[in-house]
Amino acid sequence: MRSEIIKILLENKDEFVSGEHISERLGISRSAVSKHIKNIKNQGYDIESITKKGHKIFGCPDLLSGGIIKHDLNTDFIGKEVIHFDTIGSTNDYAKEIAGDSIDGTIVVSEEQTKGRGRRGKEWHSIKGDGIWLSIILKPDIYPHKAPFITQIAGASIVKSLRNLGIDASIKWPNDIIVNNKKVSGILTELGAEIDQINYIVLGIGMNVKTMNFPEEINSIATSIFKEGYDVKRIDILKNILEEFEKLYLDYTERNDKSSCIKICKESSAILGKKIYIINGDKKRKVKCIDINEEGNLVIINEDNDIEELISGEVSIRGEHNY
Ligand code: BTX
Secondary structure, eight states: OHHHHHHHHHHTTTSOBOHHHHHHHHTOOHHHHHHHHHHHHHTTOEEEEETTTEEEEEEOOSOOOHHHHHTTOOOSSTTSSEEEESSBSOHHHHHHHHGGGSOTTOEEEESOBSSOBOGGGOBOOOOTTTEEEEEEEEOOSSOGGGTTHHHHHHHHHHHHHHHHTTOOEEEETTTEEEETTEEEEEEEEEEEEETTEEEEEEEEEEEESSOOOOOGGGTTTBOOTTTTTOOOOHHHHHHHHHHHHHHHHHHHHHHOOOHHHHHHHHHTBSSTTSEEEEEETTEEEEEEEEEEOTTSOEEEEOTTSOEEEEOTTSOEEEESSOO
16 A cells, blocks of 8 residues: 555655545545555655645655556556565565465565575575565466576566666676676576466566675675666666566567567677586586577587587576686
């Protein structure tokens, strides 16, 4: 309810909105409106309340809360329902718990994660207020074997959004976004499915936005948007990602069209034309990347000069020099 009130105040941000108007629009009592407004102010929103005039919003705290995300969000279904936490273990874990009862496109965001996860149980550092720790619940009508491509759609939409905002980012196929050779964002796609039917996909996106000091163990590989000299707000990045993601996602799930996504992945690739290491378990081999094909698979030339195709998710990749 609070997020709906914030949304109404933001829609009318140049004027006072009466308690009566809010109570009628949301079907709640005037005293409930007053109580919610008090709580909203306690969260750090700058709202002036004048008897007989109503409430006017002047400023929002730097929070990724539902009302702020939904305001002017240009999507059909992604982010229509927002669940926002101050702190949580992992947004992906929570999203998986509620996926069955949630509407398609519901997003879960938290200011902090205490048990953020990367792939194969690796830790994902998620410092309070510093980044975007986001999960999107998706219920596409596609076969389970087509789900891994959602990771590439996420990668393409993240890099496109960052580029829209003037940030020179690239994709290290299939799931890392890098800026100046360091990792700024990672993607963790998880699937709840039966043999021939997807129940849900939880798409997890982590992005370092304001972090200046990273824990020692990732300091040499991780960076943030601010650290690389870009002063862009978390909320602007997040909304841009949701909008770009929805377009590419609908191309794929409704029209079976991967072309725009693959075009972005190729144009923004950090590894095409370069030598990389492919790590599979404890095996490491040096190969050259030559293409991302129509299926979204990475085409490489191996040590014996044979051409191979890699499917996303089956390997880890390290660049010859860092990334
Ligand atoms: P990944 O397995 O590709 O990357 C994990 C590795 O990245 C770690 O082993 C570590 O080396 C490095 N790393 C850890 N934290 C950071 C960081 N903050 N910045 C840069 N590098 C780091 C990538 O997995 C997928 C990450 C998804 C995170 C999102 S956040 C919202 C959602 N909830 C959740 O628990 N995970 C996802």
